[in-house]
Amino acid sequence: KMPILEQCYNLMDFEAVAKNVMKKTAWAYYSSGADDEITMRENHNAFHKIWFRPRILQDVEHIDTSTTMLGTKVDMPYYVTATALGKLGNPEGEVILTRGAKKHNVIQMIPTLASCSFDEICDAREGDQCQWLQLYVNKNRDITQRIVQHAEKRGCKGLFITVDAPQLGRREKDMRSKFSDVGSNVQSTGGDDVDRSQGAARAISSFIDPSLSWKDIPWFLSITKMPIILKGVQCVEDVIRAIESGVHGVVLSNHGGRQLDFARSGIEVLAEVMPVLRERGWQDRIEIYIDGGVRRATDIIKALCLGAKGVGIGRPFLYAMSAYGLPGVDRAMQLLRDEMEMNMRLIGARSVEELNPTLVDVRGLSMH
Ligand code: FNR
Numbered sequence: 001k002m003p004i005l006e007q008c009y010n011l012m013d014f015e016a017v018a019k020n021v022m023k024k025t026a027w028a029y030y031s032s033g034a035d036d037e038i039t040m041r042e043n044h045n046a047f048h049k050i051w052f053r054p055r056i057l058q059d060v061e062h063i064d065t066s067t068t069m070l071g072t073k074v075d076m077p078y079y080v081t082a083t084a085l086g087k088l089g090n091p092e093g094e095v096i097l098t099r100g101a102k103k104h105n106v107i108q109m110i111p112t113l114a115s116c117s118f119d120e121i122c123d124a125r126e127g128d129q130c131q132w133l134q135l136y137v138n139k140n141r142d143i144t145q146r147i148v149q150h151a152e153k154r155g156c157k158g159l160f161i162t163v164d165a166p167q168l169g170r171r172e173k174d175m176r177s178k179f180s181d182v183g184s185n186v187q188s189t190g191g192d193d194v195d196r197s198q199g200a201a202r203a204i205s206s207f208i209d210p211s212l213s214w215k216d217i218p219w220f221l222s223i224t225k226m227p228i229i230l231k232g233v234q235c236v237e238d239v240i241r242a243i244e245s246g247v248h249g250v251v252l253s254n255h256g257g258r259q260l261d262f263a264r265s266g267i268e269v270l271a272e273v274m275p276v277l278r279e280r281g282w283q284d285r286i287e288i289y290i291d292g293g294v295r296r297a298t299d300i301i302k303a304l305c306l307g308a309k310g311v312g313i314g315r316p317f318l319y320a321m322s323a324y325g326l327p328g329v330d331r332a333m334q335l336l337r338d339e340m341e342m343n344m345r346l347i348g349a350r351s352v353e354e355l356n357p358t359l360v361d362v363r364g365l366s367m368h
Pocket of ligand 1: 256
């Protein structure tokens with residue numbers, strides 16, 4: 001029996017409900033990670049290695065959780081990250097996430113492989129609501145250029161190029177649940193040349209260019225004025241290279257544990273990256289985001305203390321949307337907001353600017 005929405009008290013609760021009510025193939029696609037799913041589990045577990053060093057007597061009556069991301073003011077330091085195939089979980093698809101993001105004034109990243117068309121997701125925007133585009137780079141660069149320039153024309157404020165998926169990871173749960181009608185609108189090759197025996201992910205991703213390289217970055221910078229962010233960077237050497245190549249940001253991410261198993265968690269990589277950047281005085285040259293396993297506001301706070309500008313959240317909103325539609329997404333976002341305010345108060349930080357490395361004890365992370 002399905003619990004009523006008010007019985008969901010945290011983001012994990014939505015996952016439990018979704019598992020029970022979702023179609024098996026959809027659950028398999030959303031919940032799967034690569035290979036043994038070690039990285040997928042580690043993404044969340046890594047946050048448990050960091051403890052707080054709260055400060056007392058800070059006059060925390062008023063708490064401000066707002067910040068800016070790539071120049072856009074948002075009410076909370078997270079964004080709804082790109083997750084493909086929204087209609088697997090809910091017939092209305094990604095536009096539900098657009099509406100939830102509007103209500104809570106956070107940014108939505110639109111996936112290349114959304115179920116709704118790109119224009120439908122833009123049309124669902126209200127007022128000056130901000131959206132970003134997640135880009136899978138097509139072997140045919142003309143197609144990619146058209147997508148990027150169309151997104152810019154439609155008002156997207158950031159281009160997130162996914163760089164951790166030259167080939168789609170083996171997600172065995174997904175492969176076992178033989179996929180039939182994936183219903184993606186964008187670039188899906190469609191028709192008879194789609195191999196559906198390998199699960200949803202592989203069926204729709206054959207257009208992605210594995211030859212993408214650093215040499216392509218100047219071209220991307222030349223075809224758009226949107227800030228460019230590399231999504232899926234996994235070590236400090238590549239963050240430095242990203243800065244040198246002129247991009248505006250990176251997402252330290254392992255694709256929710258769906259690509260390389262035994263990739264490290266984003267928070268672990270962040271702890272590697274920030275001291276090196278600070279040593280060079282480069283910490284303000286780009287914006288650094290992380291995603292993967294963020295389920296509690298304390299996870300967000302830890303990332304911000306270590307120097308992230310914000311975090312991406314994926315599966316929890318998919319599960320909330322699949323289980324309860326827009327009211328589910330609304331409640332998940334409200335729970336996060338309540339958790340954020342309470343925990344910032346308990347830590348003694350009145351604003352996002354006050355979150356800093358002295359508020360966390362990272363000796364449990366393997367880097368330290
Ligand atoms: C993803 N992710 C993803 N990333 C991307 O760049 N393009 C994509 O099409 C997708 N699709 C996708 C589908 C599903 C079902 C999931 C769960 C994830 C990865 C996503 O952007 C993000 O990196 C992770 O989801 C973050 O981890 P959590 O929050 O899901 O733990």
